[in-house]
Amino acid sequence: MMTLLEWAFKLNKKTAYPLYFHCTCYINYCTEISTKSAVKLWYKPKSAMNNTFLTTHLGCLFKPNSGALAKKLHIFQSLKYSSNKIIMKSSLSNETNNIKNKLLSYEKFKTLMKKIKTTYVLDQEIAEKIVACVMKKRSNPKAPVIEINCGPGLISQEFLKQGVSKMVVVETNHIFFPFIKDIVQQFGQQRIHHFNWSMLSLYLKLHISETSVAVADYKKSEQAVVELLQCSSTLDQTVSPYCIFSLGGKEENNNLVFYIVRNMPNDDIIISKDLVEFFFLVHPRFQQKILKLGSIPGRKEQGFTGNLTERKDFFHFNSIHVILHLLYDLSFIQEFEANDFIPPFNTTKRVQDKDIDTTKRVLLKLQLKKNINTLLPLEHHIPFLIFLRQLYKKKKTRTIPAMEMLIPGCGLRMIYEGFTMMDLIMTTRPEYFLQLFKAMLKWPEYETSPLKQHIILKSTGGIDQKDLEEE
Numbered sequence: 001m002m003t004l005l006e007w008a009f010k011l012n013k014k015t016a017y018p019l020y021f022h023c024t025c026y027i028n029y030c031t032e033i034s035t036k037s038a039v040k041l042w043y044k045p046k047s048a049m050n051n052t053f054l055t056t057h058l059g060c061l062f063k064p065n066s067g068a069l070a071k072k073l074h075i076f077q078s079l080k081y082s083s084n085k086i087i088m089k090s091s092l093s094n095e096t097n098n099i100k101n102k103l104l105s106y107e108k109f110k111t112l113m114k115k116i117k118t119t120y121v122l123d124q125e126i127a128e129k130i131v132a133c134v135m136k137k138r139s140n141p142k143a144p145v146i147e148i149n150c151g152p153g154l155i156s157q158e159f160l161k162q163g164v165s166k167m168v169v170v171e172t173n174h175i176f177f178p179f180i181k182d183i184v185q186q187f188g189q190q191r192i193h194h195f196n197w198s199m200l201s202l203y204l205k206l207h208i209s210e211t212s213v214a215v216a217d218y219k220k221s222e223q224a225v226v227e228l229l230q231c232s233s234t235l236d237q238t239v240s241p242y243c244i245f246s247l248g249g250k251e252e253n254n255n256l257v258f259y260i261v262r263n264m265p266n267d268d269i270i271i272s273k274d275l276v277e278f279f280f281l282v283h284p285r286f287q288q289k290i291l292k293l294g295s296i297p298g299r300k301e302q303g304f305t306g307n308l309t310e311r312k313d314f315f316h317f318n319s320i321h322v323i324l325h326l327l328y329d330l331s332f333i334q335e336f337e338a339n340d341f342i343p344p345f346n347t348t349k350r351v352q353d354k355d356i357d358t359t360k361r362v363l364l365k366l367q368l369k370k371n372i373n374t375l376l377p378l379e380h381h382i383p384f385l386i387f388l389r390q391l392y393k394k395k396k397t398r399t400i401p402a403m404e405m406l407i408p409g410c411g412l413r414m415i416y417e418g419f420t421m422m423d424l425i426m427t428t429r430p431e432y433f434l435q436l437f438k439a440m441l442k443w444p445e446y447e448t449s450p451l452k453q454h455i456i457l458k459s460t461g462g463i464d465q466k467d468l469e470e471e
Contacts, residue, residue, distance in 0.1 A: 116173075119247050119341045120151030126340045127154040130363065133334045134279050135162055137365050140239035144168060144232045146225070146270075148199055148246040148256065152179035155245070160187050166232050167192040168225055170199050193228055197221035200255045202262065226269050240367075243277040244270075247341065253280045261323055264368065265381035272378070278366040279333075283345075284356040287332055287364075289317040293325045296429050316352045319388035322430045324366070327376060331365040376434065382459045384437050390451065391433065395426035403436075406451040413443055 121127050135141050142165050150156050150169040153176070159167055160183075169180060169192065180194045197218065198204060204218035229242055246256050256278070264272055271278075324330060338345035338359050347358045369375055376384060390406055391399075400414045400421055417439055418432075440446050 116343060118149045118151075118249050119343060119345060120149070121154050121247065121340075122152065122342045123340065124154060124158075126336070127158045129334075130336070131155060131158040131162055133363055134159075134243075134245065137279075137331065137333055138240065138243060138277060139275070140236070140241075143240060144229060144242040146170065146229075146242065146244045148244065149173075150176070150180065150194075152176050153183045155247075156180075156192065157183050157186075159245075160191060165191070166228070168228060169194050170197050172196055172198055195221050195225060197225075200259050202259065205259075205263065222269065229270070237274075240275045240277045241273055243279060245278075246280040248281050253282055253286075256280055257320060257324070260366070261320055261381070261385065265378040267378075275367065275370075278364075280364060280366075281336070281345075281361045282364045284335075284358065284360050284362060285316075285350070285353060286321075287362050288356055289321045290325055290330060293317055293321060293430060296427060319385055319392055322388055322392075322433075323381070323385055326430055326434055327369055327372060327381065329365075329367045329369055333363040333365055335360045335362055337361075376438070380437075380441075383455045384434070386455045386458050387437055387440075387451065388433065390454070391425055395424075397425055399423040399425050399428055407440065407443065407445050407449040409445045410440075410443060410449075413439070413445070 121130070142163055144166040145156075145159050145164050146168045147156050147159070148170045150171045151173075153169065156167045156169050167187075171177070171180060171194065177194075184192050184194065199222075201218065204215055207215050209215045232242070246253065248256060260271060260278060266272070270276075338347050338361055341361075345361055349358050372378065391402060394402060398421060399419055400411050400423065402425060403410050403414055414436070417436055419436075446452055
């Protein structure tokens with residue numbers, strides 16, 4: 001059910017959108033209204049949302065040439081039952097409505113529209129559903145939770161209600177601070193702690209500066225969070241000490257995913273702890289890429305004929321997806337509607353999205369594999385990521401010639417590892433590249449190769465200065 005709030009987020013100053021309602025009965029009638037009129041409509045008190053209000057105020061929004069008054073009255077009569085349902089539902093979720101009413105004063109609404117980059121939950125039922133899914137999949141339901149970009153705190157509140165011992169909420173948008181303060185007063189400072197901290201900022205995370213106030217504040221907040229989590233650490237070494245939760249941005253949760261992959265090997269004081277669990281929403285496109293990586297045929301199935309060159313679905317993955325597929329355990333838990341969130345997730349389809357439903361978002365559980373030290377020690381994760389990036393720049397090329405460009409003279413060693421001249425990069429299972437990388441580290445040719453020099457340059461210099469400036 002699309003509420004007026006969700007619809008209002010779609011309004012744009014330069015365009016007008018049709019007015020429509022998804023209620024118990026769908027009104028297949030629409031007419032253009034102005035942004036100003038729509039905002040006035042939304043800010044009417046909920047108690048005024050009755051049949052008289054609908055007839056009087058909605059009637060003013062229709063343009064004079066849109067039809068006769070009788071036609072308008074017919075629409076309002078059909079909305080009679082729907083409006084009563086809206087009032088009934090609002091009375092059952094006063095907590096949600098109070099947040100919406102307090103949050104969206106006109107000035108705050110404009111500020112939120114201009115600056116918002118992440119997505120939030122403003123519906124208590126959605127918050128309950130998400131938290132219930134997370135709690136079922138946690139190895140230790142009572143362990144603390146770190147929520148990134150918690151917004152007004154409905155999800156944090158629900159975690160506390162369902163038995164989480166401690167919440168660490170991270171939010172930098174001041175518009176939500178009063179709501180977080182109310183939750184702190186409700187549950188006490190021993191159970192919920194708020195930090196005005198840009199946790200996912202790689203610039204502040206990796207930048208070394210003794211004079212930057214922003215960097216110093218970042219490190220201070222990070223250390224304070226670590227101390228809180230240490231106080232709540234469990235003695236049971238077989239369960240997760242805590243989990244990290246995030247809804248993410250309007251598109252995909254790329255910031256969090258890259259933050260995990262980039263900092264997990266660096267002995268990060270928060271995310272590199274053993275068995276830490278991550279829960280976040282991803283685009284169905286992300287899910288499809290991960291699943292298709294596991295379906296690439298092996299060497300025997302391919303027959304080294306290159307007969308998969310026309311399979312375009314093998315092109316739409318990158319080194320990050322391969323790292324997650326090989327080194328992390330992923331579990332896709334539950335689908336949610338993109339319009340259940342504020343602002344709604346982007347549902348635009350791309351060319352490769354013909355087989356997926358972009359109106360959905362999928363709750364994902366991610367955790368480092370338990371046998372990671374045997375599979376690939378953490379110190380080799382970043383070099384392996386850089387190695388994959390070099391290979392996947394030209395997925396259509398043959399594997400051995402591509403490796404010869406990176407490590408001159410390695411052709412015979414590649415054949416010894418089981419590769420042939422018929423192998424293509426795009427149709428080679430990621431597991432074979434992991435095996436190749438581990439063998440490559442012992443090759444004499446690798447020590448003086450351009451690839452090793454490139455890996456040293458990229459892995460020891462933090463992140464690129466250009467990336468820092470862009471962020």
